[in-house]
Amino acid sequence: MADGTAIVDIKARQIYSNRGHPGVETTVITENGSSGTAVVTAGVSVGTHEVEFAYDDGVGWLGLDWKGKGVASAVRVVEEVIAPKILGMDSAGQRHVDGVIVELDDTPMKKKLGGNATASVSAAVLKAGANALGIPLYQHIGGTNACILPVPGVTSFIGARRYGGGLKSGGKPSHSFYCFGFESFSDASYAAWRVFDRWRDLLYEKLDVDTRPAQFPFVCRGAVKSDRELWDLMVAAIDAEGYTGRIGIQVDVAAATYYDVDQERYLGLFDPEPKTREDLIRFYEEMVNNWPFVIIEDPLDEVDYEGHAILTRELGIEIVGDDLFTTNPARVRQGIDLGACNAVLLKVNQIGTISEAFDMVDLAYRNGYGVMPCDSRGEAEAICDYSVGLGTGHLRESALGERGNRFLEIEAELGSRAKFLGKDGIKVTRWR
Amino acid sequence: MSNDTSITRVKARQVWSRRGHPGVEAVVTTASGATGTAIVTAGTSVGTHEVNFAYDEGEGWMGKDWKGKGVGRAAAIIEQVIAPELIGMDAADQREIDSALLSMDDTPGKTKLGGNATASVSAAVLRAGSNALGVPLYRHIGGVNARTLPVPGVLMFLGGRRYQGSKKSGTKPTYSLMCYGFDSFAEASHAAYWLFDEWRKIMVEKYAVESIAIPDQHKVVSPGVIRHDRELWDELVNLIARHGCEGKVGIQADVAASCYFHDDIGKFVGLFTDDAKSRDEMFRWYEEMVDNYPFVIIEDPLDEDDWEGHAILARETGIEIVGDDLFATNPERVKTGIAAGACNAVLLKVNQIGTISEAFDMVELAYGGGYAVMPCESRGEGPAIADYCVGLGTGHLREGAIGYRGNRFLEIEAELGDRARFAGRSGIKLSRTDR
Numbered sequence: 001m002a003d004g005t006a007i008v009d010i011k012a013r014q015i016y017s018n019r020g021h022p023g024v025e026t027t028v029i030t031e032n033g034s035s036g037t038a039v040v041t042a043g044v045s046v047g048t049h050e051v052e053f054a055y056d057d058g059v060g061w062l063g064l065d066w067k068g069k070g071v072a073s074a075v076r077v078v079e080e081v082i083a084p085k086i087l088g089m090d091s092a093g094q095r096h097v098d099g100v101i102v103e104l105d106d107t108p109m110k111k112k113l114g115g116n117a118t119a120s121v122s123a124a125v126l127k128a129g130a131n132a133l134g135i136p137l138y139q140h141i142g143g144t145n146a147c148i149l150p151v152p153g154v155t156s157f158i159g160a161r162r163y164g165g166g167l168k169s170g171g172k173p174s175h176s177f178y179c180f181g182f183e184s185f186s187d188a189s190y191a192a193w194r195v196f197d198r199w200r201d202l203l204y205e206k207l208d209v210d211t212r213p214a215q216f217p218f219v220c221r222g223a224v225k226s227d228r229e230l231w232d233l234m235v236a237a238i239d240a241e242g243y244t245g246r247i248g249i250q251v252d253v254a255a256a257t258y259y260d261v262d263q264e265r266y267l268g269l270f271d272p273e274p275k276t277r278e279d280l281i282r283f284y285e286e287m288v289n290n291w292p293f294v295i296i297e298d299p300l301d302e303v304d305y306e307g308h309a310i311l312t313r314e315l316g317i318e319i320v321g322d323d324l325f326t327t328n329p330a331r332v333r334q335g336i337d338l339g340a341c342n343a344v345l346l347k348v349n350q351i352g353t354i355s356e357a358f359d360m361v362d363l364a365y366r367n368g369y370g371v372m373p374c375d376s377r378g379e380a381e382a383i384c385d386y387s388v389g390l391g392t393g394h395l396r397e398s399a400l401g402e403r404g405n406r407f408l409e410i411e412a413e414l415g416s417r418a419k420f421l422g423k424d425g426i427k428v429t430r431w432r
Numbered sequence: 433m434s435n436d437t438s439i440t441r442v443k444a445r446q447v448w449s450r451r452g453h454p455g456v457e458a459v460v461t462t463a464s465g466a467t468g469t470a471i472v473t474a475g476t477s478v479g480t481h482e483v484n485f486a487y488d489e490g491e492g493w494m495g496k497d498w499k500g501k502g503v504g505r506a507a508a509i510i511e512q513v514i515a516p517e518l519i520g521m522d523a524a525d526q527r528e529i530d531s532a533l534l535s536m537d538d539t540p541g542k543t544k545l546g547g548n549a550t551a552s553v554s555a556a557v558l559r560a561g562s563n564a565l566g567v568p569l570y571r572h573i574g575g576v577n578a579r580t581l582p583v584p585g586v587l588m589f590l591g592g593r594r595y596q597g598s599k600k601s602g603t604k605p606t607y608s609l610m611c612y613g614f615d616s617f618a619e620a621s622h623a624a625y626w627l628f629d630e631w632r633k634i635m636v637e638k639y640a641v642e643s644i645a646i647p648d649q650h651k652v653v654s655p656g657v658i659r660h661d662r663e664l665w666d667e668l669v670n671l672i673a674r675h676g677c678e679g680k681v682g683i684q685a686d687v688a689a690s691c692y693f694h695d696d697i698g699k700f701v702g703l704f705t706d707d708a709k710s711r712d713e714m715f716r717w718y719e720e721m722v723d724n725y726p727f728v729i730i731e732d733p734l735d736e737d738d739w740e741g742h743a744i745l746a747r748e749t750g751i752e753i754v755g756d757d758l759f760a761t762n763p764e765r766v767k768t769g770i771a772a773g774a775c776n777a778v779l780l781k782v783n784q785i786g787t788i789s790e791a792f793d794m795v796e797l798a799y800g801g802g803y804a805v806m807p808c809e810s811r812g813e814g815p816a817i818a819d820y821c822v823g824l825g826t827g828h829l830r831e832g833a834i835g836y837r838g839n840r841f842l843e844i845e846a847e848l849g850d851r852a853r854f855a856g857r858s859g860i861k862l863s864r865t866d867r
Contacts, residue, residue, distance in 0.1 A: 405447040
């Protein structure tokens with residue numbers, strides 16, 4: 001063990017996530033006075049195949065009712081169950097620490113301890129290890145070879161009721177601009193800012209949608225008849241800034257939430273027209289042929305492996321599985337066997353420990369799948385270090401804001417060693 | 433000075449602000465290896481009486497065009513002009529550092545160096561000083577006596593075109609709930625969390641406004657969702673009652689009335705409803721609002737040059753009247769306001785004034801005049817706004833109940849333990865006894 005990297009203290013508390021709900025925060029202190037802090041929070045939607053998080057029954061922290069979302073019990077698990085077992089261990093020995101955590105809870109879904117408790121400790125140890133060694137987090141993750149800055153995106157709009165239809169979850173399909181045709185992350189980030197600023201002007205001028213107050217442009221109910229209007233407008237923004245062929249469109253469809261099992265139809269997706277599976281597949285072909293889509297996430301129902309395989313073969317762009325895989329290794333394996341999707345969404349804190357998340361990345365890479373990291377379980381700016389450390393080549397959004405700032409910092413630190421993969425960072429086999 | 437706190441390095445770069453535009457970040461390193469980082473960004477709206485920020489003319493960072501918002505020059509000023517003067521100085525001696533900054537730019541509007549360059553260095557020094565000394569930032573600011581946790585608020589509603597009216601600038605009035613009738617910050621914070629979560633459901637069910645995935649808890653409302661803000665006030669009152677929070681939670685409104693004032697006709701257009709209202713009608717509106725709804729704070733209720741009108745409201749309403757556009761964080765304007773009795777509280781944008789010491793002087797000026805201080809995170813202060821609140825004992829702040837600012841307050845409250853004191857109702861300038 002290097003000097004001073006031993007874990008000497010572990011604290012946890014309930015905090016607020018940036019989505020306004022409780023989350024668990026763990027801080028790990030090392031012998032040399034370094035520390036690592038990690039937050040784990042629930043996502044907006046939780047898949048049925050996901051690792052279970054521990055929530056309080058009845059009253060929680062302060063003796064108050066947190067609507068079933070309190071994590072006082074998870075905090076206690078961290079401080080009373082996990083901490084005694086890993087005190088004195090080497091914070092820089094991630095695999096050893098995670099091994100002990102997995103021994104404490106050998107259920108695949110982390111039912112005993114709760115995946116939020118285990119993941120917050122595991123991620124805090126990772127950061128404490130990096131800090132105790134005095135190296136950047138991305139280097140701790142990926143070694144001296146970690147030098148790839150990813151293709152970033154910027155969300156162009158969310159809002160699920162934009163056709164005036166029924167209310168769906170999570171504001172999907174959400175769309176982003178993907179900035180791949182550039183020489184460096186900072187160039188891509190600059191382009192994202194330009195196109196985003198132009199886009200907000202266009203939304204205001206053409207659709208009367210005022211998005212200035214919100215970070216996420218939010219298209220209100222009934223603003224459009226079909227998403228085609230918005231795609232045309234996105235293309236207009238790309239063209240107006242002179243980025244034709246260098247910026248593409250990403251869409252997170254979350255199709256499962258629009259699938260009506262009784263009618264066997266997708267309802268209210270892209271426009272008010274109900275669509276069968278075959279209709280929707282044809283619809284995607286039309287989308288990819290007529291607009292510069294580069295990434296589609298969760299295009300079909302979450303049990304339709306075959307449909308995802310068809311789209312992966314036919315469309316020639318990146319098809320990402322999120323609800324399909326739910327960051328679950330067994331489901332990823334099944335997808336790989338069937339050729340469903342060509343990329344896996346990675347929610348680092350969802351799996352329960354960092355080592356298991358890294359195993360999932362290995363599994364994807366060894367089978368030729370891309371990995372798309374996404375800040376959705378409290379990872380925050382550390383998602384940038386995960387992206388560079390794991391060499392993922394691209395990630396969800398993050399061109400601007402605090403994550404953009406962290407990438408710019410990493411790029412500057414790497415200097416001439418920094419690499420930007422450009423379009424090779426995305427699994428696209430067709431290019432217009 | 434202890435050797436460890438001397439400044440060894442000052443670096444700066446252009447970064448992204450939370451609002452998606454460039455801002456300047458300064459990083460100050462001390463001999464002990466401790467660092468302090470601070471970001472300064474422009475606000476959504478910039479008052480005419482505010483300190484000037486330095487922006488690039490023409491090409492900026494990376495040789496690119498930043499639409500007049502680039503701060504490559506501000507970063508260069510920090511590294512080339514300011515840094516050489518500060519190296520070797522004591523990071524823990526804020527007044528000395530800020531005097532040095534002021535001696536480099538003695539213009540009141542910071543036109544030579546730019547207020548963003550000076551403020552980011554000044555705030556970074558403050559944090560580096562606190563880190564080098566190994567004391568929490570709030571204690572570095574306020575000394576061992578800093579222990580008052582503020583009444584926090586939670587933003588419920590914004591969106592400037594809600595009445596289906598004509599396009600107009602800004603998204604005001606915004607409404608927040610101020611949670612004051614509690615025994616601790618943590619309990620006030622829990623109430624804010626609860627009410628906000630219920631409010632999301634009301635927004636979806638009643639106004640068909642989806643609000644799940646928007647960061648910073650912003651609630652943007654579509655055009656034509658309501659006809660009259662009274663609909664919102666009624667909903668908020670019902671919500672407060674349902675949760676048993678009457679007399680514990682009140683409404684704050686940021687009106688930004690200047691944005692709605694039309695000089696040519698002498699009327700406020702599209703405020704609270706689509707109609708035009710004269711100044712006298714506005715007085716009657718406020719009177720009715722305060723009599724019938726649990727408003728506890730109103731910010732910028734009238735045009736930004738109407739000293740007398742703000743004095744009348746401060747006397748008559750018996751609630752806190754905050755001046756933001758009226759004062760523009762400008763000491764001379766605050767003095768004028770105090771002399772006229774206009775408002776009874778000053779909005780504080782820490783990074784707006786140019787240096788930390790000047791911001792603190794402004795706070796003393798307000799306290800000395802019997803005015804309250806309402807800190808507001810709007811120029812890149814980030815979670816440090818929590819430390820400013822506790823350090824300066826402001827008793828309340830704009831929003832901050834939940835999210836990353838709430839987290840920092842909870843951390844401070846836990847650290848202070850039984851020394852912590854929650855300001856409660858006395859944190860707000862209320863002279864009425866009915867709330």
